[in-house]
Amino acid sequence: MRRARFRRTRRAGAVTLVSALTLTALAACGTSSSSDDGDDGNGSGANTDAAAPLDPKTKVTITIDCMPPAAKKAELKEWNEDVKEFNKTYPNVTIEGRSTPGQCLEPPRFTAMLKAKSQPDVFYTYFTDLEQVLDNDGAQDISAYVNDKTVPLLKDIDPDVLGSLKKDDKLYGLPTSNYRMGLLINRTLFEKAGLDPDTPPATWDEVRAAAKKIAGLGGGVAGFGEYSAANTGGWHFTAQMYSLGGDVVDASGTKAAFNDAIGKQVAENLHAMRWEDDSMGKTQLLKWGDLQKQIATDKLGMFLAAPDDVTYMVQQLGAKYENFGMGPIPGGKNTLAGGNNYMIKKGISPDKVKAAIAWLNFKFTTVGKGQYDWERTKADGLPVGLPQPNLWLNDSKTKDDAARVEFATMPVQNFKAFMDNPVPGKAEPPKAQEIYKVLDNVMSGILTNKDADIDKLLSTAETQVNQVLANQ
Amino acid sequence: MSAPTLTQDPAAKDRRPRRPRAGAVRPPAGGLGKALRRNVTAHGFLIGAVLCFAFFSWYPIVREFLLAFQKTDDGQVSWVGWDNFVTVWNDPAFGQAWRNTLWFTALALVLGFAVPFLTALVINEFRHGQGYLRLLVYLPVMLPPTASVLLFKYLYDPGYGMFNEVLGVFGIPAQQWLQDPDTAMLSVVVASTWMNMGGATLIYLAALQGVPGELYEAAELDGAGLLRKVWHVTIPQTRLVLALMLLMQIIATMQVFIEPFLLTGGAGPEGSTTTVVYLIYQYAFNFNNYGAAAALGLILLVLLAGFSALYTRLNRATEE
Secondary structure (H helix, E strand, C coil): HHHHHHHHHHHHHHHHHHHHHHHHHHHHHHCCCCCCCCCCCCCCCCCCCCCCCCCCCCEEEEEEEEECCCCCCHHHHHHHHHHHHHHHHHCCCCEEEEECCEEEEHHEEEEEEECCCCCCCEEEEEEEHHHHHHHHECCCCCCCCCCCCCCCHHHEECHHHCCCECCCCCCCEEEEEEEEEEEEHHHHHHCCCCCCCCEEEEEEEHHHHHHHHCCCCCCCEEEECCCCCCHHHHHHHHHHHHHCCCECCCCCCEEEECCCCCHHHHHHHHHHHHCCCCCCCCCCCCCCCHHHHHHHHCEEEEEECCCCHHHHHHHCCCCHHEEEEEEECCCCEEEEEEEEEEEEEECCCCCHHHHHHHHHHHHHHHCCCCHHHHHHHHCCCCCCCCCCCCCHHHHHHHHHHHHHHHHCCCCHHHHHHHHHHHCEEEECCCCCCHHHHHHHHHHHHHCCCCCCCHHHHHHHHHHHHHHHCCCC | CCCCCCCCCCCCHHCCCCCCCCCCCCCCCCHHHHHHHHHHHHHHHHHHHHHHHHHHHHHHHEEEEEHHCEEEECCCCCECHHHHHHHHHHHHHHHHHHHHHHHHHHHHHHHHHHHHHHHHHHHHCCCCCHHHHHHEEEEEHHCCCHHHHHHHHHHCCCCCCCHHHHHHHCCCCCCHHHHHCCHHHHHHHHHHHHHHHHHHHHHHHHHHHHHCCCHHHHHHCCCCCCCHHHHHHHHHHHHHHHHHHHHHHHHHCCCCCCCHHHHHHCCHHHHHHCCCCHHHHHHHHHCHHHHHHHHHHHHHHHHHHHHHHHHHHHHHHHHH
16 A cells, blocks of 8 residues: 555656656746847958948848837838838848837837847837846947948937937937927916916926916816826826936935935925815826826826827827927926837847848938928828927937928927927936836825825835845 | 335445545556556547646746746846845835735635625525526626726726715715725725625525525524524535635735726835735836746745645545
8 A cells, every 4th residue: 555655656756757857948948048140249240341331232131110000000101101212222121010009119028028039120119228128138239330321310319319328338229209208288278277378387386386276177177197106106206306406316326315305395295286285186096198188188287298198199089289288397407308219139130230220210310201201291190290209409400390390280389388498308217117116105195195294205215215226 | 127126225325335535546557658558549639738738837837936046137047046035025015015915815805705605695595586686796707807997996086986975975074995095905805805706606605505404494493593593504514615715715815916906006005005916017027027026926826825735625625
């Protein structure tokens, strides 16, 4: 009896061991990382000068993501037209676009793609993804490939924007759009409340006063809205800190820097607006998308946003451009800046890198062509006249701004205050998402608890952020 | 051919073949290879299922174990021992997430365990319309969770929600519900109970209907009222099902994610609805720290494995 049990145990053990070994072997398969085509990515397989443009005789095929999906008919039509136009100059390059429904970049999917090294040759990222991409050894250093021959308007691209794509003076991407956060206003509610929509509030005191008036309209209208969930609360707390000249992490990147007079000012102002003035609405724990719905349906007077939020509201929520205006971020010391760009997969051949840069230059960094062909954009029924993306300086800016005004499909003057008062852009802190998660608690504490202890909220968050930074 | 006897042989009970104990089925003798060869066709049919399980269930589990001890965010996979566990342990949200999860579990047991049982008791008392009542109770389960959650979001809204409207009728001041750190979790549990109680109610109802009627009749003859019948007959007779459901609920509620994620954005006011699984989600998909996510997942797995072992034992007991 005991022997039989022992035999069974031994057999079961053997089966378990075999299964475990098989699965471990399988698991090991999944941990190997492979380079695309064996190239080391440093151009060692190249027989050409990296700085020279692509030889028109060399046949290459490049894969590129964020091609507009079929649902975006006008954008897809433009993409296809641009590919055709590009192929007149480069008939040797085959552009294989890949599209995804919904957002081009969803962080979970993007992260998984980087881990699996399955990104296309040319892949779309946010400015803030640079660290993550480099941590995963995913992007090619394109410094040697980008110059005034391959990107003729390079000197006119805002250096702040290019700076967001650099690490240790090496360039890793070319920008497609940029944003700076400002104060988005609902012009209808401003007028109803007796406020001047052409002069949005420029200080936080003015915001508070305007919010009070707008909330006074009644009918569940809120004057000013803020996020406090899904890490977006911390994101906007950071923006408000920047607006008053503060910071959330000190210069060394190792210590929290928001538990100070500015942090307290931000927190107290929001708490007063929510509980003393009752001008921020009763519904809180909002995240990206919630405030857009409120302002699009005339239930919210103001919130911090980027110009492309307006496009989202018009295209997805059926709002009208005329109903919105924008001013610089109140306080005006600094503002959160960011944007999108394309990077090039590390390990692809130098010819592919050159083809990719030629395409990106044609589509995204040439005034009057590709995404800056405003005449065509207007003809296709797409919006023209938003202040951003605006990557340009010098002559390029003059030309591009004039074309925007000429073909505008919206009242450009609504964004005049934002355009005329540029605020210096400031990037997100290190470990941004983890810090935002902690700061969400500060925001939700202020906005959901009438008796919130602001000092305690800030000092608890400070301790937690210090822990997050110590875990780097 | 002899006619069947109608009289019960008193010794027949002892001659009845005993059901083997679950788990004591003997494998065919002669080693694994022989066992496989003996029934090639059957094993051929099994291959598809086995491969599916291997790729979509067992491999991820093994991978998760490995990930918990690896660092993967520098493009290379490196073994880091217990570092991920240290990271998770040092995370300021770790303690809060466990406290919140245990608090959710405790509240869910009080509400989510008692309410379906009481509902089943009430339905069981009805002579007519039981089918209709069963359908009514089960309807919320048929709703997609997201739709149910959105419904509760509207009900709870402190500005225009129906709950505050109803309170207003009785002169009770409006509540913050999901937006108050003190009531957020309770509000989540109420929504969760409404969404999920249908299944549990039907199981309790089946168990109640399995209680022999003569026991109730005997209790009634002894002068027992409703409460005493429940206490002395119903609960002892459904004891094992109750214990099983209790464990199942503990296992399920410890993994709560959807309700707080959709109702309060995950963290809730001052982090009051941050749960362990939400923290795992944050590690993996917001912080790209798969090692830490796997490590925390493993901690949760060990804890739930204990409950699962208990569940299996109880399940075996109920079968017997």
